[in-house]
Amino acid sequence: MIKPILLWSDTLILLLLATLAVLVWLARNNETLRGPWRQVMKTRMGAATALILSLYIGIGLLDSLHYVERLPGAPGQAAQYSGEVRSALDWLLTPLREKVEKTYSAPFATHLYAKETMTGRDGREIRDFPRLQHGGAHLADPDKDFWRDVSERASLGLLAGWVAWLLWRSWFGCRDGGARFGVSGVCSNNPASRYATLLILLLTMGLLIALAPHYHVFGTDKVGQDVLYLSLKSIRTGLLIGSLTTLVMLPFALGLGIAAGYFGGRIDDVIQYLYTTLNSIPGVLLIAAAVLVVQVQIEAHAELFNTAAARSDVRLLALCGILGVTGWTGLARLLRAESLKLRELEFVMAARAFGVTHGRILLRHLLPNVMHLVLITVVLDFSGLVLAEAVLSYVGVGVDPGMISFGNMINGARLELAREPVVWWQLAAAFLFMFVLVLAANLFADQVREALDPKSRGRQ
Amino acid sequence: MLNYLLRRILYAIPILLGVNLLTFALFFMVNTPDDMARIHLGAKHVTAESISRWKSEHGYDKPLFLNERAEGAGRATETLFVDKSLKLFALDFGAADDGRDIAREIGQRMWPSLAIALPTFLVGLLAYISFALLLVFFRGTPLDAGGVVLSVALMSISGLFYVIGGQYLMGKLWHWFPISGYQPGLDAWKFLLMPVLVGVVASIGDSTRFYRSLFFEEIAKDYVRTARAKGLSELRVLFRHVLGNAMIPILTGVVVVIPRLFMGSLIIESFFGIPGLGSYTIDAIQAQDFAIVRSMVFLGSLLYILGLVLTDLSYTLVDPRVRLE
Numbered sequence: 120m121i122k123p124i125l126l127w128s129d130t131l132i133l134l135l136l137a138t139l140a141v142l143v144w145l146a147r148n149n150e151t152l153r154g155p156w157r158q159v160m161k162t163r164m165g166a167a168t169a170l171i172l173s174l175y176i177g178i179g180l181l182d183s184l185h186y187v188e189r190l191p192g193a194p195g196q197a198a199q200y201s202g203e204v205r206s207a208l209d210w211l212l213t214p215l216r217e218k219v220e221k222t223y224s225a226p227f228a229t230h231l232y233a234k235e236t237m238t239g240r241d242g243r244e245i246r247d248f249p250r251l252q253h254g255g256a257h258l259a260d261p262d263k264d265f266w267r268d269v270s271e272r273a274s275l276g277l278l279a280g281w282v283a284w285l286l287w288r289s290w291f292g293c294r295d296g297g298a299r300f301g302v303s304g305v306c307s308n309n310p311a312s313r314y315a316t317l318l319i320l321l322l323t324m325g326l327l328i329a330l331a332p333h334y335h336v337f338g339t340d341k342v343g344q345d346v347l348y349l350s351l352k353s354i355r356t357g358l359l360i361g362s363l364t365t366l367v368m369l370p371f372a373l374g375l376g377i378a379a380g381y382f383g384g385r386i387d388d389v390i391q392y393l394y395t396t397l398n399s400i401p402g403v404l405l406i407a408a409a410v411l412v413v414q415v416q417i418e419a420h421a422e423l424f425n426t427a428a429a430r431s432d433v434r435l436l437a438l439c440g441i442l443g444v445t446g447w448t449g450l451a452r453l454l455r456a457e458s459l460k461l462r463e464l465e466f467v468m469a470a471r472a473f474g475v476t477h478g479r480i481l482l483r484h485l486l487p488n489v490m491h492l493v494l495i496t497v498v499l500d501f502s503g504l505v506l507a508e509a510v511l512s513y514v515g516v517g518v519d520p521g522m523i524s525f526g527n528m529i530n531g532a533r534l535e536l537a538r539e540p541v542v543w544w545q546l547a548a549a550f551l552f553m554f555v556l557v558l559a560a561n562l563f564a565d566q567v568r569e570a571l572d573p574k575s576r577g578r579q
Numbered sequence: 580m581l582n583y584l585l586r587r588i589l590y591a592i593p594i595l596l597g598v599n600l601l602t603f604a605l606f607f608m609v610n611t612p613d614d615m616a617r618i619h620l621g622a623k624h625v626t627a628e629s630i631s632r633w634k635s636e637h638g639y640d641k642p643l644f645l646n647e648r649a650e651g652a653g654r655a656t657e658t659l660f661v662d663k664s665l666k667l668f669a670l671d672f673g674a675a676d677d678g679r680d681i682a683r684e685i686g687q688r689m690w691p692s693l694a695i696a697l698p699t700f701l702v703g704l705l706a707y708i709s710f711a712l713l714l715v716f717f718r719g720t721p722l723d724a725g726g727v728v729l730s731v732a733l734m735s736i737s738g739l740f741y742v743i744g745g746q747y748l749m750g751k752l753w754h755w756f757p758i759s760g761y762q763p764g765l766d767a768w769k770f771l772l773m774p775v776l777v778g779v780v781a782s783i784g785d786s787t788r789f790y791r792s793l794f795f796e797e798i799a800k801d802y803v804r805t806a807r808a809k810g811l812s813e814l815r816v817l818f819r820h821v822l823g824n825a826m827i828p829i830l831t832g833v834v835v836v837i838p839r840l841f842m843g844s845l846i847i848e849s850f851f852g853i854p855g856l857g858s859y860t861i862d863a864i865q866a867q868d869f870a871i872v873r874s875m876v877f878l879g880s881l882l883y884i885l886g887l888v889l890t891d892l893s894y895t896l897v898d899p900r901v902r903l904e
Contacts, residue, residue: 396597401879403845407864408602408872412610415618502735509737514845515865529739536747550740558735565731 120189124204126432128359129183135366136180155570163312165566170316171559175354182208182355185428204428208355212348214332218253220343223535226544227334229255229265254335272329280325284318338544341531346545349523350552356524357556360439360508361501367443368450368500373493376451377485380458381477390455394448402445403514409441410516431519438511438518442504450496457489491571498567502560505553525553583903584888591884598880599664606869607659612639618867619676637676638662663873672874676866681874684859691761692843692855694771699778699847700840703786704833706779711790712817715798727791733784742850745777759852774851778844790829797825826897834893835886842879 146152159165184207187200209216223232230248239245250256258264327347330336337346379390397405417424417434424430461467462485470480505525511517512526513533520527528549535542606615616633617625634640641659666673672681714726750758756773797803798821806816843857852858856875863871894901 392593392597396594396601396880399594399880399883400598400601400876401839401842401883404860404872404876404879408605408869408876411864411867411869411872412605415610415614419614506737509739510846513739514861525737529737529743533739533743536743536751541747546743550737553737554735557737558732561731561735 120198121186122189122198122200124185124187126185126204126429127436128363128432129185131363131366131436132180132183132359135362155567158570159563159566162566162569164562166313167316168559168563168566170313170320171555172563174320175556175559176358178208178351179355179358181211182206182352202426204426206355208351212351215345215348218335218345220251220253220335220339222339222341222343223542224251224254224335224339224343226336226338226346227255227269228338229258229261232542251335254339255333257333269330269334272333273326276325276327276329277322278325279329280322281318283325284314284321287317287321288314337548340528340545341535346528346548349528349545350525350548352523353525353528353549353552354556356435356518356522357505357508357553359435360442360518361504361560363436363439364442364446364504365497365500367440368447369493369497371444371447372450372454372496373486375447376454377458377481377489379451380455381462381481381485383459387455390451394451397445398448403511403516405445406441406511407514407516409445410438410511413437413441427521431522434519435522442507446500450493453492453496454489457492458485461485461488491573495564495568495571498560498564502557502564505557505560509549509553525549580903583891587884587888587891591881594884595668595877595880598876599667602873602876603660603664606873607643607663610869612659615639615867615869638673663870667874667877672877673870675863675871676868681871685856685874685878688854688856688859689841689843690855691763691767691853692848692857693841694767695774695778695847695853695855696840696843698771698775699844700836702775703779703782707783707786708790708822708829710783710787711794712822714787714791715794715821716813716817718795718798727788730784730788730791734782734788735784738781738846741777741781742846745773745780746850749773749776759850761851761853770851770853774847774853778847789832793825793828794821797821800824823897827894830893830897831890834890835883837889838882838885839879841882842875 160169185204186206187202187204190199190201192199221231221233224230225232228251230250233248234246235249236244236246237249250261255261255265255268258268327336331345331347335345335347337350340346340349375390375393379387413434417430417437421430424433467480467484470484475483508517508524509526509529512524513530517526518524528545532542532545532549536546612634613630616630616639620629620633631640639659641657641662643659663673670682672685675681675684710726714723717723717726746758749755750773756769759770761767761770794817802824803816803820806820807813811820841856842860843853843855845857845861847853848855848857849861859871860875862868863875891903895903
């Protein structure tokens with residue numbers, strides 16, 4: 120028996136999704152709004168990166184469905200629940216999560232990283248690398264069987280990935296120029312790059328699904344946890360910081376930026392003073408100061424959070440809030456400049472001459488005309504925030520040290536490069552997963568800017 | 580000119596006051612000195628007595644804004660706000676939690692910071708602008724397209740990767756430089772080369788792309804077409820006309836950070852063991868030494884405002900149309 124748990128961040132994520140869904144539904148018949156996005160999806164880069172991003176988002180969403188397990192107890196007793204909050208992703212990755220070794224082991228290793236004293240077959244004590252409890256444990260003789268076993272499983276996985284791709288293509292794809300679902304034009308929306316990316320993704324997934332239950336594909340960390348599991352769990356943290364921060368930042372940037380540009384005068388002075396003051400404080404220091412304060416407050420009110428997950432969740436939200444409250448100045452400045460220009464244009468003057476109220480002018484005439492700036496900034500900021508999480512965790516003002524995140528993975532492993540032999544896999548996995556996410560986000564942001572920014576239209 | 584400078588200085592005062600009020604609110608009102616004492620004493624030894632002793636030892640035993648027990652003007656001056664916040668205006672930073680004078684530490688530590696930040700800044704600027712001009716010169720060719728893709732890839736890599744990877748490759752594997760450490764005097768150069776190199780490479784993708792798009796905007800303008808129509812060579816157009824006219828946006832981004840170079844880089848300094856202001860700050864954050872954090876926030880704002888003034892001054896150097904009134 121399980122009981123679903125809604126952490127605060129889960130609630131916000133669901134809220135964000137619902138808002139997005141409503142917006143998409145409202146815009147479904149509006150060609151001016153849909154056009155740019157269709158254009159993004161039509162480009163090779165846009166289609167490929169959107170696919171990668173949706174895979175990441177899917178993993179993050181699975182990881183946001185939390186539950187607690189019911190502890191076994193006598194029937195009739197009041198239900199007791201475990202204090203450990205798990206997610207749907209944890210459930211899917213149960214084989215990875217539960218296969219914990221003693222300490223480090225290299226990717227695909229069958230033996231532990233550190234030597235141990237064992238009793239040999241003849242009863243004498245020897246010091247050697249012990250076999251792993253889970254990684255490659257099904258092999259009778261690792262020296263002989265390893266390569267055969269790995270290549271068998273790998274080819275099986277690749278084959279499965281390929282078959283899945285073929286199935287997908289025959290179901291959703293189109294043959295030369297043919298229409299699908301009776302709608303012509305759907306096919307031209309599917310550039311070849313999407314199929315190529317999909318093939319790569321499916322092959323990778325096939326490989327991982329075939330190999331990960333039997334080997335530690337990315338090795339294990341200091342306390343023996345599977346690094347692939349840690350990397351997949353880190354995705355949610357990165358996505359949350361990238362998206363929730365924006366949610367906090369937008370009201371400030373929109374409200375203050377547009378108001379400063381539109382009203383001018385005293386209001387402009389005050390808002391400019393506000394953002395110059397915030398801007399003048401070195402970013403990391405301001406974030407550090409706020410996080411330190413929040414940390415003390417959380418510790419002082421520890422009784423409010425009954426699980427470790429709830430505590431780290433609150434700290435994550437606080438971090439998003441702080442990043443948002445300190446990060447609105449850039450966008451606000453852009454919006455101010457744009458509104459300054461817009462308020463002198465004829466349609467705004469006309470609206471004012473007709474006696475339309477300020478609020479209505481702001482909402483109906485200014486806001487829609489600065490939305491492209493907002494969208495471009497939001498998409499551009501996302502990758503920067505994912506990267507910032509790692510740096511902040513290193514400084515010690517990032518997410519909770521107990522939370523699985525890219526920053527904490529890097530932080531925990533950075534000193535291990537000094538070991539002999541080098542423990543490189545944890546760093547490599549964290550950087551790789553983060554790189555793919557940020558690269559996809561950056562390339563996608565480029566396409567969005569290309570499609571939405573009137574200045575970039577027709578350039579090159 | 581003098582008038583302008585005076586006005587800017589007067590405008591700096593409310594900003595710095597705002598910064599001080601903000602940090603004061605964070606560190607003294609949201610987090611009371613009692614909370615601070617509790618952190619430093621540790622959970623085990625907390626009694627009302629030990630808290631008040633810690634507070635009087637570190638000078639936190641006064642009221643926030645209004646001292647009811649003092650006489651006359653002392654009612655307003657014998658307070659934490661004056662002691663801990665307003666005194667920063669006189670560059671009186673007070674003592675850190677370990678009792679050392681913060682102003683003296685800053686005076687000593689800014690030189691190693693500067694020794695890394697200044698070369699990183701200069702070499703970086705030269706490299707990024709050269710790369711960007713190169714890409715613009717070869718625009719429309721595979722070289723430009725490849726360069727852009729490479730920049731996006733480079734800027735998608737975490738900054739920590741450059742530091743950790745550089746340290747591992749150049750320090751541990753190839754033994755080019757000592758992995759970390761610092762030495763005062765001229766011998767410092769071998770400790771400085773690697774941080775500078777890593778610092779330059781770390782933002783190569785970001786900056787090259789930024790300058791490239793800046794030059795692209797400039798190159799689409801009419802005067803460039805006129806210059807070409809006059810028969811000027813492409814190189815002359817790029818260096819004389821495009822670079823010259825792009826100076827204003829370049830200076831906007833560049834000059835403002837120059838005074839901040841004193842404060843060093845948090846990540847680079849702490850990874851390479853440089854005893855500069857960056858590692859000082861990071862140590863203070865990790866030790867929760869709020870006195871140092873507040874001082875650094877104030878110093879950072881002060882230097883930022885100085886940067887803004889310098890930016891305006893630099894405009895008059897490159898653009899004769901700009902006059903500061």
